Amino acid sequence: MHEKSSIIGRLGDKGYRLTPQRLMILAAIEGSADHISAEEIYAQVAAKYPHVNISTVYRTLELLKRLGMVFEIDLGEGRIRYHAESSGHHHHLVCQGCNRVVYIDEATLSSLRNILLRDYAFAAELRHVGIFGLCNDCRKKSGGKGNARR
Numbered sequence: 001m002h003e004k005s006s007i008i009g010r011l012g013d014k015g016y017r018l019t020p021q022r023l024m025i026l027a028a029i030e031g032s033a034d035h036i037s038a039e040e041i042y043a044q045v046a047a048k049y050p051h052v053n054i055s056t057v058y059r060t061l062e063l064l065k066r067l068g069m070v071f072e073i074d075l076g077e078g079r080i081r082y083h084a085e086s087s088g089h090h091h092h093l094v095c096q097g098c099n100r101v102v103y104i105d106e107a108t109l110s111s112l113r114n115i116l117l118r119d120y121a122f123a124a125e126l127r128h129v130g131i132f133g134l135c136n137d138c139r140k141k142s143g144g145k146g147n148a149r150r
């Protein structure tokens, strides 16, 4: 609840109008225990504001992304999902065989970040990254060759 007031406060500080729809969209993202899709956000908002257009949801998500308040992640199959910045401090392993998504610690990629900075002088934005591959079960099923093709 404290996080919600801070994200709304930041939006207000930057001079963005806090329409009821925007507040609903923020609340839907922050209230979801897991990643939430634009369609799920839209369903929640439309339950209260039936006249809301899904393009309003997309536009608001774009705005929140630009402001760094929301992270998006492609979890495969074109399913873009969203996280509030406050709960986005992790990465994901995404299995391309069974679509399983595993949370991994943010620190897992910090050595990669250090290598990119040292060897390429590149400051990588490694926040909420999805890494695609095969989980243990799917590796066994595919004969351990790493070939996901069916």
Ligand SMILES: [Zn+2]
Binding pocket: 035, 073, 083, 088, 090, 091, 092, 128
């Ligand atoms: Zn995530």
Ligand SMILES: [Zn+2]
Binding pocket: 095, 096, 097, 098, 099, 100, 134, 135, 136, 137, 138
């Ligand atoms: Zn799998």
